[in-house]
Amino acid sequence: MSKLSVIGCGYLGAVHAASMAEVGHQVVGIDTDADKVALLSAGKSPFYEPGFDELLRRNVESGRLTFSTDFAAAADADVHFIGVGTPQRRDGQGADLTYVHAATDALLAVLPDHPENPSLVAGKSTVPVGTAAVLADKFAAKGAIVAWNPEFLREGFAVDDTLRPDRLVYGLPADPAQAELAEAKLDEAYAKILSGETYEGLDWSETPKVVTDYATAELVKVAANSFLATKISFINAMAEICDATGGNVTTLAEAIGYDDRIGKKFLRAGVGFGGGCLPKDIRAFQARVDELGLDDTLDFLSDIDAVNVRQRSRVVAKLADALGGSVEGKTIAVLGAAFKPDSDDIRDSPAVDVARQLAAAGADVRVTDPKAGPVVARFADDLNFVDSIDDAVTGVDAVAVLTEWKQFQQLDAAKVAELATGRIVVDGRNCLDRGNWESAGFTYLAMGR
Numbered sequence: 001m002s003k004l005s006v007i008g009c010g011y012l013g014a015v016h017a018a019s020m021a022e023v024g025h026q027v028v029g030i031d032t033d034a035d036k037v038a039l040l041s042a043g044k045s046p047f048y049e050p051g052f053d054e055l056l057r058r059n060v061e062s063g064r065l066t067f068s069t070d071f072a073a074a075a076d077a078d079v080h081f082i083g084v085g086t087p088q089r090r091d092g093q094g095a096d097l098t099y100v101h102a103a104t105d106a107l108l109a110v111l112p113d114h115p116e117n118p119s120l121v122a123g124k125s126t127v128p129v130g131t132a133a134v135l136a137d138k139f140a141a142k143g144a145i146v147a148w149n150p151e152f153l154r155e156g157f158a159v160d161d162t163l164r165p166d167r168l169v170y171g172l173p174a175d176p177a178q179a180e181l182a183e184a185k186l187d188e189a190y191a192k193i194l195s196g197e198t199y200e201g202l203d204w205s206e207t208p209k210v211v212t213d214y215a216t217a218e219l220v221k222v223a224a225n226s227f228l229a230t231k232i233s234f235i236n237a238m239a240e241i242c243d244a245t246g247g248n249v250t251t252l253a254e255a256i257g258y259d260d261r262i263g264k265k266f267l268r269a270g271v272g273f274g275g276g277c278l279p280k281d282i283r284a285f286q287a288r289v290d291e292l293g294l295d296d297t298l299d300f301l302s303d304i305d306a307v308n309v310r311q312r313s314r315v316v317a318k319l320a321d322a323l324g325g326s327v328e329g330k331t332i333a334v335l336g337a338a339f340k341p342d343s344d345d346i347r348d349s350p351a352v353d354v355a356r357q358l359a360a361a362g363a364d365v366r367v368t369d370p371k372a373g374p375v376v377a378r379f380a381d382d383l384n385f386v387d388s389i390d391d392a393v394t395g396v397d398a399v400a401v402l403t404e405w406k407q408f409q410q411l412d413a414a415k416v417a418e419l420a421t422g423r424i425v426v427d428g429r430n431c432l433d434r435g436n437w438e439s440a441g442f443t444y445l446a447m448g449r
């Protein structure tokens with residue numbers, strides 16, 4: 001068992017902290033947000049993530065997991081995981097590293113000076129290539145070592161993804177002695193996950209471990225997200241072509257997906273990607289590569305971004321067309337606010353963006369979401385949020401499904417028809433049963449099918 005700290009307890013850090021406690025470590029989570037720390041300390045999750053409440057409560061109750069706003073509580077940890085946010089800069093496309101530097105400076109201030117057993121600082125935040133080397137220089141002043149250990153969890157599956165990651169990537173220092181020490185400390189932190197055992201249905205028999213240098217580890221994360229973003233925008237571009245030609249993108253995706261070099265995953269056309277990672281990561285990657293003087297190398301990511309953002313205005317255009325040329329004065333129910341189902345995260349959410357575009361065009365928009373209500377109230381209070389689907393659809397001219405929650409997929413279209421005034425549904429996620437809606441009298445509009 002090690003003593004670990006996790007600095008930054010948001011979607012990534014809180015789940016990481018609880019998961020590390022679950023596999024037997026003593027963990028302290030540090031965050032500057034006192035309200036978040038108070039909630040987490042009481043065993044209550046500040047966000048919605050399936051399975052997390054239970055994991056958090058269990059580990060807080062066991063005494064293995066504590067939270068604090070005071071960095072001194074982390075001073076004696078063997079490994080410090082850094083999980084603070086790296087959002088898009090307000091003044092550009094690059095990543096804002098303010099939080100990374102503030103957190104690491106605060107940690108540096110409490111670390112003991114050159115102890116016999118130096119601690120390891122393991123970065124998990126997604127950062128521009130080159131960041132780990134800069135931090136390593138900083139921490140050398142106290143004799144601490146830096147590794148980069150990017151995180152690949154998916155919101156909605158964060159607990160399983162953290163407890164049973166599909167790979168562990170260690171970006172280690174160039175100095176062989178430091179690299180050996182860093183690898184040993186990470187191996188100890190992840191001992192269970194690398195143990196080959198099974199645990200409550202999780203198979204730890206073959207967690208792959210990739211050991212590499214700082215730059216590769218930092219790049220693995222942004223390369224993975226750029227690839228995923230490319231896949232989604234590729235199929236969305238195909239959806240645009242299907243719309244223009246009468247093709248069916250769902251069938252097209254199925255047919256190309258049988259080629260296992262292509263695969264079927266991440267090929268569902270719709271209103272596009274959002275959230276706190278993909279959009280800002282592809283922009284930050286381009287900005288970093290430009291800084292490196294490789295100006296043209298990632299130009300294609302601008303197109304990927306543009307295809308993605310265009311899907312949002314395509315939904316608005318489809319609604320306007322169906323409503324006689326304009327949404328002005330029309331009442332529209334937007335089903336979904338979270339950027340994906342099983343999450344309450346609305347950062348760069350396509351659903352929120354579409355709702356705002358509709359409102360800006362003069363529509364009376366009602367948004368509902370099974371879990372994101374409190375987050376909308378806090379961060380998007382310009383939206384008219386209603387708590388139930390019934391309230392959202394009563395008397396509306398059109399319904400737009402923009403997050404593929406099960407609750408929306410399983411809606412009884414005949415019941416919606418009783419409540420709504422109009423008979424238009426836009427399936428922004430290609431997730432509805434077309435027959436169900438058409439037989440209830442709706443004009444069904446989808447993305448490329």
Ligand code: NAD
Pocket residue numbers: 007008009010011012013030031032033036083084085086099102103104106124125126127151152153154155276277
């Ligand atoms: P988040 O905004 O939910 O959490 C960040 C946390 O850091 C917040 O609780 C904030 O209060 C805290 N913080 C900010 N400054 C701090 C400081 N100086 N000291 C201590 N705490 C501080 O963000 P997130 O979604 O958890 O993402 C964190 C990082 O992980 C980002 O780099 C992101 O790209 C990466 N990541 C996120 C996911 C995901 O699915 N959310 C997946 C993989 C990687």
